[in-house]
Amino acid sequence: MVTADDVRRVALRLPRTEEALVRDHVKFRVRGIVYVSISPDETLMGFAFPKEEREALVASEPEKFVMPLPSDERYQWVRVRMAAIDETEMRELVVDAWRMVVPKRVAAAYDAT
Template sequence: MAFSLDESVMGLAFPKEERAALVAGDPRKFQMPSASELRFNWVHADLASLEPTEARELVVDAWRMVVPHTPFRGSGPLSDSASRAFQRAGLGPCFRKETGIGPEASSGGSTV
């Protein structure tokens, strides 16, 4: 995952085979990546257009696409930019505990 400098757009893992249909279904929310990124499993999402539940599902699905099949502990905390973007999208500590992302995950939360 990545965030634009102004934290308005989130880039995330998404299957290339399904990307065009996602963008065509709601071009206000989703955009194709730049030409140089088309070879990757990647899509852009406008954070202001996403409902918190939808953002959560996208993030968890993206995480599952790229996380190693064997879970690991000790991944570092989220960057300040990512933490702010998650908070604006309504994805607080509960999200991090459920997914194993961030500092709250190490205090009894499950890992992916």
């Protein structure tokens, strides 16, 4: 099981990331675009994910992944149960979500380091 502190450690190392607290949700964003959000009870982590692929992701592992709230369905977003993932998978989800919101050159520079 991963914690909010585990997510924070990964996210804050990514270039241009800032942390914010919005309505009791810890959010990580780049220039105002949120790419990861942690629920107030720290049981769910929402993350940027291609909208056209999320139904397949949720269907493949429904015990792990959850569709976004109806109000968030218009966004490229999906949620994961934090107790169902390990640190390696969390890191992959966070970094991939971050890649969706930064310029390609920023992601390429990160990959080069």
